[in-house]
Amino acid sequence: MGNLKNKVLLIYTGGTIGMVQDADGSLQPFAMERIYDALPLLHRTDYMIDSCQLDKIIDSSNMTPEFWVDIAEIIERRYDDYDGFVVLHGTDTMAYTASALSFMFKNLTKPIVLTGSQLPLGMLRSDGRENIICALEIASCKQVLIPEVTIFFESHLYRGNRSTKVSAENFDAFSSFNYPSLAKAGIKISYKEHLFMPMPTGPLTVRKLFDRRIAVLKLFPGITPEVVRSIVGTPGLQGIVIETFGSGNAPTEHWFIDALQEAISRGIILFNVTQCKAGAVQMRQYQASCDMDRIGVIGGHDITLEAAVTKMMYMLGNYHDDLDKVRNRLGVSIRGEISTNDLDEDI
Ligand code: ASP
Numbered sequence: 001m002g003n004l005k006n007k008v009l010l011i012y013t014g015g016t017i018g019m020v021q022d023a024d025g026s027l028q029p030f031a032m033e034r035i036y037d038a039l040p041l042l043h044r045t046d047y048m049i050d051s052c053q054l055d056k057i058i059d060s061s062n063m064t065p066e067f068w069v070d071i072a073e074i075i076e077r078r079y080d081d082y083d084g085f086v087v088l089h090g091t092d093t094m095a096y097t098a099s100a101l102s103f104m105f106k107n108l109t110k111p112i113v114l115t116g117s118q119l120p121l122g123m124l125r126s127d128g129r130e131n132i133i134c135a136l137e138i139a140s141c142k143q144v145l146i147p148e149v150t151i152f153f154e155s156h157l158y159r160g161n162r163s164t165k166v167s168a169e170n171f172d173a174f175s176s177f178n179y180p181s182l183a184k185a186g187i188k189i190s191y192k193e194h195l196f197m198p199m200p201t202g203p204l205t206v207r208k209l210f211d212r213r214i215a216v217l218k219l220f221p222g223i224t225p226e227v228v229r230s231i232v233g234t235p236g237l238q239g240i241v242i243e244t245f246g247s248g249n250a251p252t253e254h255w256f257i258d259a260l261q262e263a264i265s266r267g268i269i270l271f272n273v274t275q276c277k278a279g280a281v282q283m284r285q286y287q288a289s290c291d292m293d294r295i296g297v298i299g300g301h302d303i304t305l306e307a308a309v310t311k312m313m314y315m316l317g318n319y320h321d322d323l324d325k326v327r328n329r330l331g332v333s334i335r336g337e338i339s340t341n342d343l344d345e346d347i
Pocket residue numbers: 014015016017058059060061089090091092093116117118
């Protein structure tokens with residue numbers, strides 16, 4: 001029994017990592033069956049790898065909720081057959097996909113590790129090789145089980161819904177400013193188990209609905225009433241993530257608060273997220289957030305923009321008939337995306 005090899009499913013979705021040099025020197029997406037040609041070292045692993053790919057391989061700038069559902073369904077269908085899953089993904093929107101998957105999978109007991117690279121696998125100096133090999137090792141690990149959706153990049157394993165792409169150039173392209181990394185790969189991979197999500201006991205549930213009718217309103221000094229009103233007045237809008245300054249501050253001018261209040265009165269849910277990479281929204285710390293708190297804007301605490309956007313789509317998609325639930329749960333942790341002591345386990 002103990003000698004049975006662990007099994008990992010490697011899912012290729014696109015992005016830079018999946019490129020190899022063809023005979024004429026041009027970079028082409030490689031067929032997943034050629035993974036062993038690109039990485040012959042994989043023959044020597046003590047786990048088994050199966051691979052598959054999305055019907056359509058994409059640059060992750062074309063990512064949509066439909067693709068999130070495709071990825072989730074591959075994992076859901078083959079959940080019992082594998083010990084872990086590795087998703088090869090373009091770096092540009094990897095943090096959004098990791099966040100979305102984390103919300104979709106309730107009671108996840110197996111690791112889902114996303115990784116990619118800054119240089120194509122087919123290039124000599126590619127960072128893809130180490131990223132894939134470490135991600136596979138983490139997803140297949142027999143001793144340590146991480147019941148989370150994570151991102152592995154350049155020697156760090158991050159909680160997916162805490163991660164952000166921070167560099168279009170460096171190999172360490174991701175960071176998690178408000179939560180420590182879950183593991184670090186050096187000579188060996190050292191895991192920080194006390195930081196993992198608790199192992200759930202309930203049955204796995206995969207919820208697949210996303211409501212795209214949301215917007216992000218990024219504030220800047222000098223933003224005009226016309227711009228704010230045009231976003232807020234978008235027909236059919238259900239929710240807005242407002243990217244505010246510092247600890248959640250915004251202009252106190254009447255036209256601004258009136259525009260937000262008018263949106264709330266039309267049932268639009270407003271979610272306050274800071275533009276700062278680290279730290280948290282603290283409504284009422286300054287007078288510049290008191291009015292937003294008074295009219296019912298929800299504080300996002302230390303959530304990332306990526307997690308805020310995907311959580312809002314997820315909550316509106318799956319709980320549209322209970323908007324109070326959406327309002328009550330946006331600002332608290334449901335998958336470890338916010339630093340609050342309590343984890344709401346009923347979503
Ligand atoms: N544009 C690419 C993508 O996100 C970049 C990358 O893979 O790193 O698909």
